[in-house]
Amino acid sequence: LALERALRQALENQEFELHYQPKVDVASGAVVAMEALLRWRCPQRGMVPPSDFIGVSEEIGLIIPLGAWVLREACRQNRAWQLAGMAHLRMAVNLSAYQFRQKDLPEFVAAVLKETGMDASCLELEVTESVVMHNPAEAAQILDRLHAQGIHISVDDFGTGYSSLSYLKQFRLDTLKIDRSFVRDISSDADDAAIVRSVIALAHSLRLQVIAEGVETEEQLAYLRELGCDQYQGYLRSKPLPAAQFEALLRSGAADT
Numbered sequence: 001l002a003l004e005r006a007l008r009q010a011l012e013n014q015e016f017e018l019h020y021q022p023k024v025d026v027a028s029g030a031v032v033a034m035e036a037l038l039r040w041r042c043p044q045r046g047m048v049p050p051s052d053f054i055g056v057s058e059e060i061g062l063i064i065p066l067g068a069w070v071l072r073e074a075c076r077q078n079r080a081w082q083l084a085g086m087a088h089l090r091m092a093v094n095l096s097a098y099q100f101r102q103k104d105l106p107e108f109v110a111a112v113l114k115e116t117g118m119d120a121s122c123l124e125l126e127v128t129e130s131v132v133m134h135n136p137a138e139a140a141q142i143l144d145r146l147h148a149q150g151i152h153i154s155v156d157d158f159g160t161g162y163s164s165l166s167y168l169k170q171f172r173l174d175t176l177k178i179d180r181s182f183v184r185d186i187s188s189d190a191d192d193a194a195i196v197r198s199v200i201a202l203a204h205s206l207r208l209q210v211i212a213e214g215v216e217t218e219e220q221l222a223y224l225r226e227l228g229c230d231q232y233q234g235y236l237r238s239k240p241l242p243a244a245q246f247e248a249l250l251r252s253g254a255a256d257t
């Protein structure tokens, strides 16, 4: 209960912030997008990771206003970077299942894009398999309406959820994000390598892009390059950074080496 009360206060007190992690093109090494990752800077608890408060926020309904804040802030920040003359990159935002079930989600997203002046083609929404599989017919409609605006859709943590491969065909998707549990031992575990190889082949045959999560070593990256993975994300390039540090990373040219 103390946590619930503190969380409700946190939004009012502006204790939330976004960190940003680059998404990198495997072939060129260029930063092509970034993912916004939520953090709670709690005066009592210190920096709290989302795993410790997203679930509770969903239970108490806070995820709707909190998710709205995340989307606005991510779009506002991305537009500010664009207006400051930085490269126009895509900003990825994670969506909770609860947000996805809001009937007016596509209209809400459209309103935020309009309000912040950000182009729909610069927004990416990340949803997990379970989010879309909860009610596939409804999900297909929502994804259609988001996609029709020009928004990029990614499936997060791909391979860990309840996978019915038929949904890959039904849903309007752009990118599969290979969960980092398959990437970790890719160079030593033949099964993991086979899974990653198969997911890449599947994605490409369905004209989807594929990004590997949790890339920490040059060896993992070399394997992914060999397997034809399009993009990667992970500590090898950068951990998620506060806005000022992320901007410095982009400006340093580390963006396109």
Ligand code: G
Residues within 6 Å of the ligand: 036, 037, 038, 049, 050, 051, 054, 067, 070, 094, 095, 096, 156, 240
């Ligand atoms: O950033 P890591 O930084 O610890 O994120 C852990 C988990 O929290 C990830 O699965 C990520 O999808 C989720 N997460 C991070 N930011 C957000 C957010 O803004 N909204 C939702 N719903 N989940 C988030």
Ligand code: G
Residues within 6 Å of the ligand: 021, 037, 094, 126, 156, 157, 180, 213, 214, 215, 216, 233, 234, 235, 236, 239, 240
């Ligand atoms: O939304 P998603 O489930 O993809 O959240 C990404 C999570 O992965 C965040 O918690 C982020 O901090 C974490 N992460 C990003 N890069 C790496 C990495 O290279 N290694 C590990 N172990 N975690 C990572």
Ligand code: MN
Residues within 6 Å of the ligand: 035, 094, 126, 156
């Ligand atoms: Mn994500």
Ligand code: NA
Residues within 6 Å of the ligand: 156, 157, 177, 179, 213
């Ligand atoms: Na993920």
